[in-house]
Amino acid sequence: MPSAENMDEGSILVRTLHLSCDPYLKGCISTMFKDSPFAIKPGEVVCGIGIGVVEASTSPEFNVGDMVSGFRVPWQTRFVTKTEGFSKIEVDSKIKAIDYLGVLSMPSFTAYVGLVTVGKPKEDETLLVSSAAGGVGQMVVQLAKARGMRVVATAGSDDKVEFIKSLGADVAFNYKTCGSFADAIKKHVPEGIDLYFDNVGGEFLEAAVANMKDFGRIVLCGMMSQYSLAPEMRYGVKNMFDVVTKRLSINGYNVGDHYARPEYQSFIEEVSTLYRKDKLKYRIAETRGLENAPQALLDLLDSKVCGKPVISIASDSQV
Amino acid sequence: MPSAENMDEGSILVRTLHLSCDPYLKGCISTMFKDSPFAIKPGEVVCGIGIGVVEASTSPEFNVGDMVSGFRVPWQTRFVTKTEGFSKIEVDSKIKAIDYLGVLSMPSFTAYVGLVTVGKPKEDETLLVSSAAGGVGQMVVQLAKARGMRVVATAGSDDKVEFIKSLGADVAFNYKTCGSFADAIKKHVPEGIDLYFDNVGGEFLEAAVANMKDFGRIVLCGMMSQYSLAPEMRYGVKNMFDVVTKRLSINGYNVGDHYARPEYQSFIEEVSTLYRKDKLKYRIAETRGLENAPQALLDLLDSKVCGKPVISIASDSQV
Known part of the structure; x- marks a missing residue:
């Protein structure tokens, strides 16, 4: 000891x-x-x-x-x-x-940086977020709603889906029971995605790319579906040409780069204020x-x- | 008639x-x-x-x-x-x-928009450009050199490689005879890529991603290697997680969006001036x-x- x-x-x-x-x-x-x-x-x-x-x-x-x-x-x-x-x-x-x-953790700040700094959300845009019941996702849902976005969220169990809805998501669905990812996204986001906040990568990322609006933005935060796979076994995203035809942007980021920047204080202020007022779960x-x-x-x-x-x-x- | x-x-x-x-x-x-x-x-x-x-x-x-x-x-x-x-x-x-x-064509303006507007080149950065002997690529090489970049370029025949070198590329190699794309890029760009101007997509894009520097930018202009393939036969890019860990940005664009913007006049002025002075081939x-x-x-x-x-x-x- x-x-x-x-x-x-x-x-x-x-x-x-x-x-x-x-x-x-x-x-x-x-x-x-x-x-x-x-x-x-x-x-x-x-x-x-x-x-x-x-x-x-x-x-x-x-x-x-x-x-x-x-x-x-x-x-x-x-x-x-x-x-x-x-x-x-x-x-x-x-x-x-x-x-x-x-609520004040690294994953929570990760959500803030990805959504606000990298994603540049706009009111009335449609956001899709995967792994939305997790440490990052639950904060993305709420910060996006606080910015007036339409939020479509997905997670891997019915309990999680209920939880996400309780956070204010407009639509939430279980990706394990929805069948084709691309069809499920098309059904729930018929207008197309303005901003996709990706926590899972792989096949779901490909399905999101297929459903992006022109000039849509994709924020790559993490790739839960790929972590356990050897590099050569990882899912190959086949529709990268859609990134050209739709003029998409894809941005990876690491929260560690952002602690020394003013946005960390902005995060602490916004989130602790909302939390103290019970406006954030x-x-x-x-x-x-x-x-x-x-x-x-x-x-x-x-x-x-x-x-x-x-x-x-x-x-x-x-x- | x-x-x-x-x-x-x-x-x-x-x-x-x-x-x-x-x-x-x-x-x-x-x-x-x-x-x-x-x-x-x-x-x-x-x-x-x-x-x-x-x-x-x-x-x-x-x-x-x-x-x-x-x-x-x-x-x-x-x-x-x-x-x-x-x-x-x-x-x-x-x-x-x-x-x-x-020299004043749509592909030439495509090079200008991708390199200058989307790619935001900086002096002393390393650029990789694929399909560099084509209508877009030959202009990318020269506009990048005019901006003080180190230019590594690739094409599909020894004749093209010689042509690219004559345009001022620091290094040019034949991708059809180089063996592994990733190894060839690593050999020719040991310092890593700051900016990749992609005209081919597929496996070469994957190899470029693997050789990007942290915070590198990828401009997706076209995907020559994929045009003849049915969507389900297109090459799946397996290393998208590198985009997260290296904090890369990937941007698709279409030159058609840019004709009505001031950059079209900037392009005409820069390129016709250089061309009249024989500083552009x-x-x-x-x-x-x-x-x-x-x-x-x-x-x-x-x-x-x-x-x-x-x-x-x-x-x-x-x-």
Whole structure:
């Protein structure tokens, strides 16, 4: 067990409270991100976004009792770390520690950047969003509705579809039972798509391309359907010529590029204001106990989770 | 034979001089553009961009002897047409009628729009351009060099490769003899691609995606490799997830959207100035005789043509 003894200067001993369980972790533990600083090799402790409380500090910036958030939190109950990449968080009666892995989390900011900065939404446009009950998708639906868009959303179970509708989506459908993706999209978006927010990639992306309006925009956020496949087994998108004839734009992005930009403050302000006024919902799918963390990740990758998965390992507090 | 008798008001009788032979015609005569106004049905006369001389006119805007350019010129020696879509052209000792299907043509403007407006080139960036000896590609190479880019270009024969080098490309290679596309691009662009100007699509597009730099841009102009394939037989691009991880942008466009914008004047000014000063080369692959027009189109689609194909049917003039 890590202890406060012999800690280097500028370090903190943190007791872990909550761990964020996100699709990108699949990339970290597979060969997909093997050249990335986020790669996790066999035998190494899984490490992701998390929240904890400082139990000892040799840093002038952190005091015992401070609540902290970091991008490199190991999936263990306590850990010693340099303070780089960690920041203090403020909690109160409305915004709790776990909300920093929920409504104010990286996936939530991912939704904001993709929809607002990259997607440039306009009132009365039609948005299609896939994987809409997840950590990113549920926020895309609500931020798009707040901007006056018509929102068509899809997810992989009837429960998720009901959840998405409760968030305000105009139409939601179950992609696992809809038959042909292209036909289902055509049925639910007969006017064509102005903006497609893609969380799944593969065959669904191809079907969305086929249903885009002229000059439509596609935001590529993630590709849940492709993460478990070897590169040569990934789905080949055959209708790229539609991108020419329809004059489409396709943009990939990474939320990590956007934290240092003014839009991060805009995100915090808009989302925390709406959340405090109960004008924004955010469903966290909480798993209790570190021993259940691997299964939580497997369930996420299996599309079994409705909401944003968080693993809570603080038995002694309800933060 | 069309004649000047019984012409409706606002019409012209035109004797055809030159016909532009372009890859998009394949789309017009196949089912690809079947819902487009440019569709050409079996039994109809092929119709494309062309140059002619007015032989009779019931329009106050056109006089006998005027040289005209139009987008809907039938592949026949004479025709009567409403004047809509036709405009007068000026010829002199340096810029001849055929140059309006060459250095000042639609494919040339296509190069300008794709490179300058869509591609937003920057000095010292690396450009990759495919099908670089064609009507669009040869202009992309030269306009990119004029903007201080490093230009890597590819084409389908050693003759074309030599031609591209003569235009100033820093590196040119034959994609038919290079082996793996991805390996060849990696070899010739070890630093990675900032801007890919795609004229071919399919497997070569996939190989380019694999060699893009982070934040690279891809301009989709056309997809020569895919035009002859049924939609379900088209090549599926399997590495779309690279678009996410590298934060790429992909933009399709159509030159037809850009004629009414100020950039058309910018194009005419830049290109005609450079051309008059002999700072721009443009190779026209001229076929003589209307009877040879079908073969010229087949040769173009077969990648056998070096330069911009034009069919000349004026036996009595050297305009």
